[in-house]
Amino acid sequence: MNAAQLILPALCAAALSLGAAMPRITVDAAKPVGPVNPLAFGANIEAADDRGIFDRPFSAPINPHGVAQGEGTWDPAANRPHPGIVRKLREMRIGMLRYPGGCLAHNYNWKQAVGPLSERKDWKFGIDEYIRLCRELDAEPIITMTDYALPAEELPKHMAELVEYLNAPAVPEHPWAMKRAAWGNPEPYRVRYFELGNESNHGSHNLVPRRHYTPEEYAAYFRSCAAAMRKIDPAVQLGIVMEPGTGELHDSPWNRTVLEKAGRAADFIVVHFYAPRIADQTPQEALAAVLAYGDQVELRLKNYRDLARTLTGRELPLAMTEFNIGSTGNKPYPWRFSYLAGLMNADLQRIWLRPENGMLCANYWQVINGYWGSFVSNDKGEITLRRAPVSFIETWGKYTGSELVETGLENIPRREAAAVPGLAISRGERMQSPEAAGEAEPGAVSGKGFPEGISITANGAGEIKIRFDNFDGRSAYPEFAELPRPEHIPQGDAFSYLISFDAKYTPDRPGERPSGAVGLGMVDSRGWEKTASAVSVPGIQAATEWKHFTGKYQVLPDTPGSKVLLRVEGVSAPLAGTAEIRNLKFAVETQPVFPAYRTLTALASRSADGETLYLVVFNKDPENALKAELKLKNFDAFSGSGVVLTGESPETAADTRPRPVTVTPVSGSFVHEFPAASMTALEFRR
Structure with a gap:
């Protein structure tokens, strides 16, 4: 019996009915609610070389697709964007393009990607080519600024010089702007949006030496770089980076600290949502989870805005510069390419x-090529493979006007959903907030399995010492204690551990900064490889005095237990010193329960001339078609047409071609049936 059956025994039988009344969708074409935001149709393009960041060492061969092809958008032989790719992205209505990527930005030095092509060693798709691509797409650029490519003290000047290159007039007091003009672009580009770092809380991966900002260090980086950039161009808009994940941990220690210490210098908040986390669920279990997700996302967005308002006293908009389903593997299915991910x-x-x-x-991660691409192209700019999500993106591009109009929904059936990682239970009629559920006591501390050069001791009074005796392994994750599942938490119910402790690190050589990152963590007792469920509480190596640490581990609903571990990452020189930990506690907290979704x-919109009305409808019942009355107010439609996207196999990665739909409005009101787990896009003309 799986977790869903334990929690909600009749979950999949039928939607929860709100009564016998037919669902109704009312669209009032005379009541605008705001312009369609073109920046909501954003995409990402990776344009950096990933050597040294993930698995490939710096000595690996250059990846031409990382430095010359613009991830398939650029023709280096003709020195222009591929016309066919530009047409496709324009059809998709791509209104913002993020560059040079996500984690690839950690190691990106823009000065290697400007200047005459003949003088560039590798970078044939650089800053100027990216701006040209944006202009051909009529897309707003947003640039991810490096956080770790240079020593922290050099980054403010480095970033200010990029702003000078992009936005300053070509006059002698702006030498980088003079270079831009000499290289064929005399007018400023006027790039407005910059994201300072990318998921900076997780450090620079495998770069040597590895660097890992504490929240306080990132806040200092943000403030100093923001001041330097605004000195060149006060009009730039700068985004401050939150911790990525499912969006549930909006008030994490990282987020709170960087907003408290640097949020007043920010213009927007950068968030990345990858959820729900789908791994070994059945296709129907995965489909049920993703269909429930949207209702929970809206509260998560509000939580981020509320936190920013509380800590900065300002209203800061959100930049969702990466989002997708929370699945990176290919077994049992490549969920990121699936119909259910597209829907x-x-x-x-x-x-x-x-x-x-x-x-x-x-900004969707990713539209073209890469590990997540919704379609694949070759070096000639020809599309060679379409995956399931691509038609959903195209449909939004075709069936959206220029102004949103009021859309009302009545008598909508609701449905319950079981919890999965990144998705709370959807059940009943009201929201239930998390509640404290006692404390958990870990088992005895054990150093069995610790690698050579690291040892651990505990005095029985809650004090732990970890010795590093010239540890020269690159990374280590030894476990030292175990927490069984709390007996009072029913199997199948999700819950969290609130981790807290005090710690400090003393190097053997006074004043020496450790070459790697040291922290504590938790992992599902079944292991990371099987569950992909873990959390890190980093930064101990930077605590030269006693410092309080907190973290939150959201446990899988079916976990039998959890393990506590030491996390040592990115050691590039022998580590010698002592980490001391005291007051290590694990408070148990229930997960929130959302109403049935x-x-x-x-969502409805109208064309600029008011002659066309668009309506996009999702049926998020995974099993049942739903009939609804569609009522068009202040719009006398004489014809209606559209498309519907449905999939018999939610796990399929095959392209889902839309099927045509024809409707005939009768006196502004008619009944339409929406297939189970579908997207329907309608267009009405008068």
Whole structure:
């Protein structure tokens, strides 16, 4: 019996009915609610070389697709964007393009990607080529600034010089702007949006030496770089980076600290949502999870805005510069390419467009090529493979006007959903907040399995010492204690551990900064490889005095237990010193329970001339077609047409071609049936 059966025995039988009344969707074409935000149709393009960041060492061969091809958008032989790719991205209505990537930005030095092509060693797709691509797409650029490519003290000048290159007039007091002009671009580019770092809390991966900001260090980086950039161009808009994940941990220690210490210098908040986390679920279990996700996302967005308002006293918009399903593997299915991922992300697009959600932009990860691409192209700019999500993106591009109009929903059936990682239970009629559920006591501390050069001792009074005797292994994750599942938490219910402790690190050589990162963590007792469930509480190596640490581990609903471990990462020189830990506690907290989710959602817009009305509807019941009355107010439509996207196999990665739909409005009101787990896009003309 799986977790869903334990929690909700009749979960999949039928939607929870709100009564016998037919669902109704009312669109009032005379009531605009705001312009369609073109930046909500954003995309990402990786344009950096990933050597040294993940698995490939710096000595590995250059990846031409990372430095010359613009991830398939650029023709280096003709020195221009591929016309066919530009047409496709314009059809998708791509309104913002993020560059040079996500984690690839850690090691990106923009000065290697400017200047005459003949003088560049490798970079044939650089800053100027990226700006040209944006202009051909009529897309707003947003640049991810490096956080770790240079020593921290050099980054403010480095970033200010990029702003000078991009935005300053070509006059002698701006030498980098003079270079831009000499290289063929005399007018400033006027790039407005910059993201300072990318997921900076997790450090620079495998770069040597590895660097890992504490929240305080990132805040200092942000403040100093922001001041330097604004000195060149006060009009730039700068984004401050939150911790990535599922969006549930909006008030994490990282987020609170960087907002408290640097949020007043920010113009927007950068968030990345990868959820729900789908791994070994059945296709129907995975489909049920992603269909419930949208209702929970809107509260998570509000939580980030509320936190920023509390800590900065300002209203800061959200930049969702990466989002997708929370799945990176290929077994049992490559979920990121699946029909259910395309459907979920299409419903999220509706959320990004709603003005009340406070979105500056939303950038899908990824539209073209790369590990996540919705379609694949070759070096000639020809599309060679379409995956399931691509048609959803195209449909939004075709069936969206220029102004949103009021859309009302009544009598919508609701449906319950079981918890999975990144998704709380959807059950009942009201929201239930998390509650304290006691404390858990770990078993005895054991150093069995610790690698050579690291040892651990405990005095029985809650004090732990960890010795590093010239440890020269690159990384280590030894476990030292175990927490069984709390007996009072029913199997199948999700819960969290609130981790807290005090710690400090003393190097053997006074004043020496450790070459790696040291922290504590928790992992599912079944192991990371099987569950991909873990949490890190980093930064001990930077605590030269006693410092309080906190973290939150969201436990899988079916976990039998959890293990406590030491996390040592990115050691590039022998580590010698002592980490001391005291007051290590694990408070148990229940997960929130969301109301049963709405099975029909919709968004309507109209064309600039008011002659065309668009309506996009999602049926998020995984099993049942739903009939609904569609009522068009202040719009006398004489014809209606559209498309519907459905999939018999939610796990399929095959392209889902839309099927045509024809409707005939009768006196502004008619009944339409929406297939189970579908997206329907309608267009009405008068």
